Amino acid sequence: MRMKEPTNSSKKPQRINYKFWYWGPFLYHTQVTSQECKLILKEGKKYRKKSNDYRHELAGHLTEEYKIKNQKKILQSLSKYFESYVIGYRKWRYAKTTDAPPSLRVSSLWINYMKAGDFNPPHHHSGDLSFVLFPAVPKQLIQEKKKYVGTSGGPGAISWEYGEGKDSHYITAVDHFPTTGDLFIFPAALKHWVFPFKSKGERVSLSGNLTYESLGKDNFRAFY
Numbered sequence: 001m002r003m004k005e006p007t008n009s010s011k012k013p014q015r016i017n018y019k020f021w022y023w024g025p026f027l028y029h030t031q032v033t034s035q036e037c038k039l040i041l042k043e044g045k046k047y048r049k050k051s052n053d054y055r056h057e058l059a060g061h062l063t064e065e066y067k068i069k070n071q072k073k074i075l076q077s078l079s080k081y082f083e084s085y086v087i088g089y090r091k092w093r094y095a096k097t098t099d100a101p102p103s104l105r106v107s108s109l110w111i112n113y114m115k116a117g118d119f120n121p122p123h124h125h126s127g128d129l130s131f132v133l134f135p136a137v138p139k140q141l142i143q144e145k146k147k148y149v150g151t152s153g154g155p156g157a158i159s160w161e162y163g164e165g166k167d168s169h170y171i172t173a174v175d176h177f178p179t180t181g182d183l184f185i186f187p188a189a190l191k192h193w194v195f196p197f198k199s200k201g202e203r204v205s206l207s208g209n210l211t212y213e214s215l216g217k218d219n220f221r222a223f224y
Helices: 034-046 072-093 139-147
Strands: 028-031 065-067 104-114 120-123 129-136 158-161 173-176 182-187 191-194 203-212
Touching (some): 072 182
Antiparallel strands (some): 065 104, 120 191, 129 182, 129 203, 158 173
16 A cells, blocks of 8 residues: 655644754954054064064965064054954853953964965964964955865965864865955964965965963863
């Protein structure tokens, strides 16, 4: 005897209660102002000299990476974004606490001048948090990205990876092509890399590592 499957097209779908977990690292993305970009470019230019070469401390395959020794002006302009990260992280984690936000100290700060052929291999940073900010993205690179037809992040993209394997049911990587003003803050242990590009022009990025100096009951460091 053949049975007909019931048809419920006219009925509303049954309401089912469920929950899910926010999984993986908290990757924060925002845009800084054009004035802040100009400030970073101006301050970075002061350290663009051989005596400040920072490549021996970094994983990048770049010809120009310089340590910024006097961080005061840059950090004053960016401190509100670090505070915003902490607030966003607590919301993302559903951390219910009345503790004051943990204080952050920048342990290292450097500026990168990326040109055709330069790239950053897969790596992670030291400290608790890391950030990268793009105050200048050349028009030539934007045009190169528009012509790209592959499936990866493409020329000049930055990629973060968390977990192992590749499966359509979960996300293990995030790719993003940075535009001028993009700022990303993320756990320092999160693996990431930057794709090379071929076009002329110079892309500038500011990078740094941060350390929590005080921890409340929600203990940020333990989560990472």
